[in-house]
Amino acid sequence: MAWLLVRLKLRLLGNALRSTTGAKVSFILSTIVAAAVAVGLFISLAALRHNGAAVDLTAVTFTTFAFGWLILPLLTFGLDATLDPATLALYPLRTRPLVTGLLAASAAGAWPAANVIGDLGITVGLAHGAFAVFIAVIAVALQVLFCITLARLVTTALAGLLRSRRGRDLAALALIPLFALYETFAQVIPNMAEKGSLTAASFAGIDQWLRWLPPGLAAHSVVDASTGHPATAIARLAIVAAVIVVLAALWARSLARALVTADTSTQSAAVRGAGTLPFPRSGLRGTIAARFWVYQRRDPSALIVWGITVIVSVVASVSSLRGNGNPLIGVLLSAGFGGAFVGVFHSNAVGITGPAFLFEALALPDRRALRAWFAGQDQALALIGVPLVIVVPFLLAAITGHPLNGFLGVAVGLAAVGAGLALSNLFTAWLPYPVEKRAGSPTPRAVGGYTGQALVGTLGSLIGVAILISPVAVGVALTGSAAAAIRMPALLAAGALWGFALSAAGVALAASAAEGKLPELVQLAARSKL
Amino acid sequence: MSEPTGSGPATAAAGPAAPVTGAPAIAVRGLRKSFGSKEAVAGIDLDIARGSLAGLVGPNGAGKTTSLSMMTGLLRPDMGSVTINGVSVWTDPVSAKAIIGVVPAEVRLFDRLSGEELLEYSGRLHGLPATEARARTQQLLDVLDLKDDAKRLVADYSTGMRKKAALGCALIHNPQVLFLDEPLEGVDPVSADVIRRLLARFAGSGSTVLFSSHVMELVEQVCDHVSIINAGRIVVTGTTDEVRGGKTLQQAFIDLVGARGNDGEGLSWLGSSSG
Numbered sequence: 001m002a003w004l005l006v007r008l009k010l011r012l013l014g015n016a017l018r019s020t021t022g023a024k025v026s027f028i029l030s031t032i033v034a035a036a037v038a039v040g041l042f043i044s045l046a047a048l049r050h051n052g053a054a055v056d057l058t059a060v061t062f063t064t065f066a067f068g069w070l071i072l073p074l075l076t077f078g079l080d081a082t083l084d085p086a087t088l089a090l091y092p093l094r095t096r097p098l099v100t101g102l103l104a105a106s107a108a109g110a111w112p113a114a115n116v117i118g119d120l121g122i123t124v125g126l127a128h129g130a131f132a133v134f135i136a137v138i139a140v141a142l143q144v145l146f147c148i149t150l151a152r153l154v155t156t157a158l159a160g161l162l163r164s165r166r167g168r169d170l171a172a173l174a175l176i177p178l179f180a181l182y183e184t185f186a187q188v189i190p191n192m193a194e195k196g197s198l199t200a201a202s203f204a205g206i207d208q209w210l211r212w213l214p215p216g217l218a219a220h221s222v223v224d225a226s227t228g229h230p231a232t233a234i235a236r237l238a239i240v241a242a243v244i245v246v247l248a249a250l251w252a253r254s255l256a257r258a259l260v261t262a263d264t265s266t267q268s269a270a271v272r273g274a275g276t277l278p279f280p281r282s283g284l285r286g287t288i289a290a291r292f293w294v295y296q297r298r299d300p301s302a303l304i305v306w307g308i309t310v311i312v313s314v315v316a317s318v319s320s321l322r323g324n325g326n327p328l329i330g331v332l333l334s335a336g337f338g339g340a341f342v343g344v345f346h347s348n349a350v351g352i353t354g355p356a357f358l359f360e361a362l363a364l365p366d367r368r369a370l371r372a373w374f375a376g377q378d379q380a381l382a383l384i385g386v387p388l389v390i391v392v393p394f395l396l397a398a399i400t401g402h403p404l405n406g407f408l409g410v411a412v413g414l415a416a417v418g419a420g421l422a423l424s425n426l427f428t429a430w431l432p433y434p435v436e437k438r439a440g441s442p443t444p445r446a447v448g449g450y451t452g453q454a455l456v457g458t459l460g461s462l463i464g465v466a467i468l469i470s471p472v473a474v475g476v477a478l479t480g481s482a483a484a485a486i487r488m489p490a491l492l493a494a495g496a497l498w499g500f501a502l503s504a505a506g507v508a509l510a511a512s513a514a515e516g517k518l519p520e521l522v523q524l525a526a527r528s529k530l
Numbered sequence: 531m532s533e534p535t536g537s538g539p540a541t542a543a544a545g546p547a548a549p550v551t552g553a554p555a556i557a558v559r560g561l562r563k564s565f566g567s568k569e570a571v572a573g574i575d576l577d578i579a580r581g582s583l584a585g586l587v588g589p590n591g592a593g594k595t596t597s598l599s600m601m602t603g604l605l606r607p608d609m610g611s612v613t614i615n616g617v618s619v620w621t622d623p624v625s626a627k628a629i630i631g632v633v634p635a636e637v638r639l640f641d642r643l644s645g646e647e648l649l650e651y652s653g654r655l656h657g658l659p660a661t662e663a664r665a666r667t668q669q670l671l672d673v674l675d676l677k678d679d680a681k682r683l684v685a686d687y688s689t690g691m692r693k694k695a696a697l698g699c700a701l702i703h704n705p706q707v708l709f710l711d712e713p714l715e716g717v718d719p720v721s722a723d724v725i726r727r728l729l730a731r732f733a734g735s736g737s738t739v740l741f742s743s744h745v746m747e748l749v750e751q752v753c754d755h756v757s758i759i760n761a762g763r764i765v766v767t768g769t770t771d772e773v774r775g776g777k778t779l780q781q782a783f784i785d786l787v788g789a790r791g792n793d794g795e796g797l798s799w800l801g802s803s804s805g
Binding site for chain 1: 603627630642643659683
């Protein structure tokens with residue numbers, strides 16, 4: 001059984017190489033990244049040999065990887081057919097061989113191998129002496145086994161939920177904190193290390209807690225073995241092994257249950273806030289705006305997009321938050337990026353709407369109706385985008401100690417939202433493309449053959465917004481010496497008017513471009529898989 | 531696209547024509563569509579009388595969905611014309627879209643709306659005032675047996691519930707002509723009965739229904755007019771009795787389209803007696 005499932009896993013990996021170019025490229029890239037992680041992790045861990053905080057850093061690394069093992073399968077559920085016990089429910093299999101088989105299948109692949117190879121860096125970094133090296137090898141095996149068992153237990157326990165609409169929504173939303181975490185690491189940690197406020201010693205405090213978790217126990221066992229405490233080392237590894245056995249037992253139980261239990265989470269009754277649609281007195285534009293507005297709140301992809309927009313607009317100003325450079329530049333950048341991303345993420349509104357666009361197309365017979373469609377979308381997005389480019393710049397301006405800069409940020413932000421919406425409508429009409437939601441990717445991506453359009457839409461929106469907001473930015477730069485009481489209201493009004501004019505022009509141009517090709521837009525939207 | 535002209539009588543061996551009183555509700559002339567080198571619809575002529583409940587039947591891949599998409603203005607034909615109650619779909623889409631309702635084959639709805647919101651949305655899209663759309667929504671939810679699930683997301687609906695919701699969306703603006711593509715595919719018998727009765731009532735009031743299906747029993751039961759399409763051509767069209775010709779519709783269909791495949795020779799191991 002174990003061998004059969006390992007072969008199944010290997011066959012699935014092999015098939016990825018024979019399928020579409022996109023899948024092939026992503027498989028090869030993933031393997032290259034896995035190899036790079038293996039080498040990088042090995043070197044990093046090995047380099048800790050003469051570092052005073054070696055064990056603290058190793059415990060943190062091991063725990064981080066265990067966390068990664070825990071989170072990634074939840075996001076990529078569906079990519080690996082062996083992850084979902086339901087795919088095996090029809091076969092006459094007993095739980096015990098199934099557990100062994102699935103465990104073996106999990107261990108097969110580039111990422112588990114990369115984990116083992118990388119972790120073996122502790123044989124150089126932490127281990128001193130032959131016995132310690134021996135303990136280190138066992139610790140690595142147990143650490144990887146712990147990661148796999150933990151990931152399996154969680155995915156199996158949540159398998160029913162992950163197959164349901166509500167569970168997939170929740171898993172998708174986990175992307176927002178992950179993206180925020182990534183941005184924090186990418187922006188803050190290197191800078192802290194550079195400024196000397198983050199040293200190896202900072203990890204000692206964290207290790208006080210992590211040393212009692214299985215990854216920490218595995219790391220510390222090697223130090224014990226190196227410093228002449230073989231009994232403690234073995235005891236620590238025994239605890240890790242016991243934890244793995246308990247996890248495996250829990251997994252086996254949950255596997256047996258998952259094979260015969262249906263998920264009921266989505267059979268719950270009414271959705272919160274469901275009832276009548278908003279904007280009842282605004283005609284077709286209000287009707288379209290109502291649908292977009294409800295979707296911004298209920299569609300996880302939309303929530304992710306707004307989460308990322310907020311994060312991007314905050315991160316864009318990180319340098320001024322830390323007190324380097326001109327604080328005004330940071331606030332303006334934040335507002336500009338915030339507005340631009342409102343456009344970037346909606347530059348393919350028809351494709352993102354998907355096959356359901358057919359319903360709207362039946363009510364869009366002419367240019368006037370199409371204008372209402374584009375304007376309705378703008379209305380819903382502006383209801384979120386405008387407060388965003390008001391609140392974030394003022395917050396950032398207040399944090400940097402120059403609250404008046406907030407007004408300037410808002411002026412640029414309003415122009416940027418208008419420009420972003422205008423460009424998103426134009427690209428929707430000019431370069432629409434079908435999208436698909438792939439397993440493992442919570443936001444839809446262009447289907448094969450349309451990545452060019454997606455790239456042009458994204459870059460075009462970003463560059464276009466930069467160009468279109470330049471009059472307001474220039475206005476901000478040239479009026480530095482004017483009295484604030486005149487300067488601020490004038491620039492705010494200019495930014496708002498310019499943004500509004502841009503979005504209105506975008507609506508008119510997009511409607512005229514879409515008018516002659518509505519059936520083609522419907523056919524294209526029908527190819528989206530959401 | 532310039533308004534295509536009729537390509538002449540393209541139907542191959544059309545059967546006895548249906549008795550059409552007055553101008554037909556749906557008039558299709560010389561409709562053609564190719565995808566690359568594959569000709570999906572190879573010249574269709576079709577007249578459906580007002581107040582008729584008509585079925586368009588054919589095997590998988592015969593061109594049913596492509597034809598219906600072109601008749602409803604959602605797929606641009608290579609050639610041919612479609613008029614609905616005298617309004618040309620491709621030269622006057624504003625008037626045409628106002629008088630038709632469509633339930634597509636793959637019912638992809640706005641599934642992040644609740645059933646109630648979806649119907650209201652469809653009504654408002656078609657120009658009903660919000661209050662009227664909401665009132666009709668409640669009545670339709672009641673008739674379609676969706677009242678208890680009105681506040682659940684359409685994403686959590688079963689196939690049958692989605693079909694019923696889509697039918698509600700297509701009916702809410704009281705169209706003169708209703709197009710349905712495989713309306714009962716994947717629908718349980720109870721829901722199917724609800725849909726069937728609603729369609730019969732709708733057609734009984736003088737409105738016109740054209741639906742595609744490959745379930746012959748259903749078409750035989752509810753339709754007064756049947757057209758059989760195969761390989762992109764209408765092979766026969768007429769009243770249900772005329773098309774049947776004294777046989778069951780299923781048999782008439784197989785006789786016209788031709789039976790396919792072998793009877794599983796080579797599967798000698800299959801079955802209890804094979805050991």
